Amino acid sequence: MGNAVLHSIHVHPVKAFRARSPREALVEPWGLAGDRRWVLIDAGGKVVTQREQPRMALAAAEILSDGGLRLSAEGSAPVTVPVPDPVGTTTVEIFGAKVEAVLADAAAHAWCSARLGADVRLAHMDDPAVRRPVDPLFARPGETVSFADGYPLLVTTLGSLDALNALIARGDHPDEGPLPMTRFRPNAVVSGTDAWVEDDWSRIAIGDVTFRVAKPCGRCVVTTTDQDTAVRGKEPLRTLARHRRFAGKLVFGQNLVPESRGTLHVGDPVTILE
Numbered sequence: 001m002g003n004a005v006l007h008s009i010h011v012h013p014v015k016a017f018r019a020r021s022p023r024e025a026l027v028e029p030w031g032l033a034g035d036r037r038w039v040l041i042d043a044g045g046k047v048v049t050q051r052e053q054p055r056m057a058l059a060a061a062e063i064l065s066d067g068g069l070r071l072s073a074e075g076s077a078p079v080t081v082p083v084p085d086p087v088g089t090t091t092v093e094i095f096g097a098k099v100e101a102v103l104a105d106a107a108a109h110a111w112c113s114a115r116l117g118a119d120v121r122l123a124h125m126d127d128p129a130v131r132r133p134v135d136p137l138f139a140r141p142g143e144t145v146s147f148a149d150g151y152p153l154l155v156t157t158l159g160s161l162d163a164l165n166a167l168i169a170r171g172d173h174p175d176e177g178p179l180p181m182t183r184f185r186p187n188a189v190v191s192g193t194d195a196w197v198e199d200d201w202s203r204i205a206i207g208d209v210t211f212r213v214a215k216p217c218g219r220c221v222v223t224t225t226d227q228d229t230a231v232r233g234k235e236p237l238r239t240l241a242r243h244r245r246f247a248g249k250l251v252f253g254q255n256l257v258p259e260s261r262g263t264l265h266v267g268d269p270v271t272i273l274e
Contacts, residue, residue: 004270006206007158007191008181013061013069014038014122015147016049018227019185020062024265027209027258030128030144031152032187034063037128039092039101039147040112040120047094047147050222053116054230071111081108086126094147099132101125134257138214143257151214151255155198156186160252163195167239176235182227183236184219184252190270198254207268211256218249 010019015036026033038061040048050056059073064080072078081104089100101123103109108122125131125146134143135150145152161181168177181189188206190198201213219240224232240250 003192004190004272005192006188006264006266006268006270008189009264009266010185010187010189011035011063012185013063014040014059014071015047016040016053016056016222018057018060019182020060024263026263027153027261028128029152029258029261030132031146031148031258032264035187036147037125038069038104039094039123039125040116041090041092041123043119045091045093047092048116048118048120050225051220053118054222054225054232055116057225057227057230059112059115069108071108073115076111076115079107079111081105081122084124084126089126090123092123092147094132095149097132099125099147101131134214138255139257152258153187153211153256154185154217154253155188155190155204155211155256156181156184156253157193157195157198158189158191159193159195160198164236164239164244164252167243168235171235171239171242173234173238176233179236180227183223183225185222185227186253188256188264192270201254201272202274203259203272204256205271205273206264207262208260209262209264210259210273212259214255214257216246216249216251217253217255219252223252 009025011032012019062070067083069081084102084104086102090103092099092101104122112120128146134145165178244251
């Protein structure tokens with residue numbers, strides 16, 4: 001692990017939209033600054049992701065200096081979305097939990113609905129310090145999370161991706177590989193480790209920022225979605241089911257909870273603390 005470093009950083013301003021890959025990112029208690037603070041919801045308030053709408057992968061969101069967004073996608077004129085005034089909230093349902101959020105303006109709803117061909121609205125988490133607690137089975141009192149699936153950050157390793165791609169090459173659908181790391185939508189990608197070493201991590205440091213490893217990340221159909229075309233295949237779930245099934249979950253990567261604030265930089269050393 002002496003050569004383990006932070007290979008890349010990925011921020012997803014709108015949940016399920018294309019990731020941005022900055023050279024550095026601020027770590028806040030609920031995740032990387034700007035990561036998954038915005039989400040699409042359907043007419044009933046339920047979160048919409050690539051599980052239901054794989055074409056969300058083809059849309060991009062840039063965080064503006066005032067915290068607003070610039071939404072863009074091929075074939076659509078971009079739209080600027082200001083941070084909504086927190087004058088009232090709407091209830092968002094995410095994986096069975098109810099979370100309060102603030103709706104964006106009508107132009108944002110119209111742009112997103114036109115892109116997906118469905119009636120959706122864009123919502124913003126105004127105060128991530130209080131809106132959504134982390135699963136208490138894997139959290140400490142007061143720990144919160146953005147609109148990420150469940151935990152503030154997700155870390156993956158290039159060593160494990162290489163090992164997974166080698167297994168895919170020997171499987172039933174070798175033509176689908178090798179897969180890029182974008183399939184797994186991580187926040188932090190580590191290089192310089194052996195395959196699957198993250199299975200044994202309990203606490204790590206990336207640069208000066210420390211993290212608790214909460215639990216392995218169970219994977220879903222989103223990983224089968226080509227993030228450049230929105231076309232779905234069989235992999236990696238077929239191979240994960242054969243080689244990486246733990247407690248009924250197909251596992252790739254680890255969920256992290258920050259223990260401190262700070263800034264991550266590409267190239268930061270990664271240290272295993274426990």
